[in-house]
Amino acid sequence: MSIKTDLDNSASDISALSGYISEPHLNAWHSESLSADTLLLNLPDACIDEFDKALARTGDVEIPDTSNREHFKHCVEFSEQLLQRLDSNALGAVIVDRIPSERYHELDNRRVCGMFSSFVGPLMAQNFAGLTLYDVKNTNPKNPEKVRKSITNHAQPYHTDGGWHRVPAKYVGLYCVRNAQSGGGSKITSMLSAYKAMVESHPEHLKTLLVSSPWDMQGEHAKDEPGFLMNPMFESYDNQFVSRYYDSYVRNGYRVKGEELPANLDAALNTMKTVISEQPDIRFEMSGGQFQYLNNWTVLHAREAFADTEQTPEEKTRHVIRVWNN
Numbered sequence: 001m002s003i004k005t006d007l008d009n010s011a012s013d014i015s016a017l018s019g020y021i022s023e024p025h026l027n028a029w030h031s032e033s034l035s036a037d038t039l040l041l042n043l044p045d046a047c048i049d050e051f052d053k054a055l056a057r058t059g060d061v062e063i064p065d066t067s068n069r070e071h072f073k074h075c076v077e078f079s080e081q082l083l084q085r086l087d088s089n090a091l092g093a094v095i096v097d098r099i100p101s102e103r104y105h106e107l108d109n110r111r112v113c114g115m116f117s118s119f120v121g122p123l124m125a126q127n128f129a130g131l132t133l134y135d136v137k138n139t140n141p142k143n144p145e146k147v148r149k150s151i152t153n154h155a156q157p158y159h160t161d162g163g164w165h166r167v168p169a170k171y172v173g174l175y176c177v178r179n180a181q182s183g184g185g186s187k188i189t190s191m192l193s194a195y196k197a198m199v200e201s202h203p204e205h206l207k208t209l210l211v212s213s214p215w216d217m218q219g220e221h222a223k224d225e226p227g228f229l230m231n232p233m234f235e236s237y238d239n240q241f242v243s244r245y246y247d248s249y250v251r252n253g254y255r256v257k258g259e260e261l262p263a264n265l266d267a268a269l270n271t272m273k274t275v276i277s278e279q280p281d282i283r284f285e286m287s288g289g290q291f292q293y294l295n296n297w298t299v300l301h302a303r304e305a306f307a308d309t310e311q312t313p314e315e316k317t318r319h320v321i322r323v324w325n326n
């Protein structure tokens with residue numbers, strides 16, 4: 001299958017895309033009872049027992065094999081509930097509460113994270129080298145403005161993950177090994193709700209966003225390939241709505257391509273940012289052992305800045321492991 005046929009490419013058809021937006025999803029996001037509590041999903045102890053037995057059985061492998069589902073009956077059952085909550089008809093966001101992260105050393109936390117996410121779907125590589133468990137951690141870079149935000153303690157604005165991919169990950173998981181002692185809160189909001197608001201109030205700007213733009217690939221490409229890939233902000237795939245959004249990745253994409261950002265795209269991006277900032281959202285602070293999972297095609301996420309510095313002891317620094325599933 002060629003890359004082009006992977007997506008339906010019905011980019012210019014605003015109403016066709018609107019047909020993929022589910023009313024139950026919109027109702028959930030505009031409900032008066034919307035709160036962080038609605039995201040919680042209790043992880044049964046039986047699932048933790050299955051992880052512990054796998055750790056004892058499988059030794060030092062990076063991610064223990066979960067293909068023998070007889071060993072993971074409770075995890076399989078739990079993942080069905082989880083996937084229902086992540087469906088495009090549902091809110092599309094869950095906080096799994098919780099894995100006893102304090103009981104595991106660093107490598108076992110990675111292994112449990114890898115096992116848990118394998119029940120959501122196949123793990124997707126997050127960089128050109130094929131990494132599937134990505135550490136979101138402040139590395140105290142010298143020029144934090146010039147590197148990706150995931151390795152700084154800076155805030156991250158609303159975005160979807162991996163938007164430069166032709167088919168971005170459908171699900172994004174963030175396993176909180178430890179949160180920061182101060183800051184590092186999470187925010188989520190509906191991309192489908194923002195799309196609907198654009199249809200109703202800013203159709204001309206929306207049309208602009210449906211035209212493919214160069215996406216900065218964050219250096220995740222072969223040396224002889226261009227550092228951008230042309231993608232629209234919204235399209236359909238497999239009869240589902242796919243969104244990709246990261247304001248600065250599109251602006252930087254033009255820089256990488258060596259072209260000026262068109263004035264109409266600048267205005268459309270600014271309008272989209274305003275629409276997103278004005279709609280209902282959920283703010284929460286993850287605690288150690290919680291696993292945030294999102295539908296990356298329907299829900300946006302953001303992170304607040306946190307206070308870790310070079311002086312913060314390693315065992316107290318914020319550490320989140322990110323996974324992508326397709």
Ligand SMILES: [Fe+2]
Binds near residue numbers: 160161301
């Ligand atoms: Fe992200």
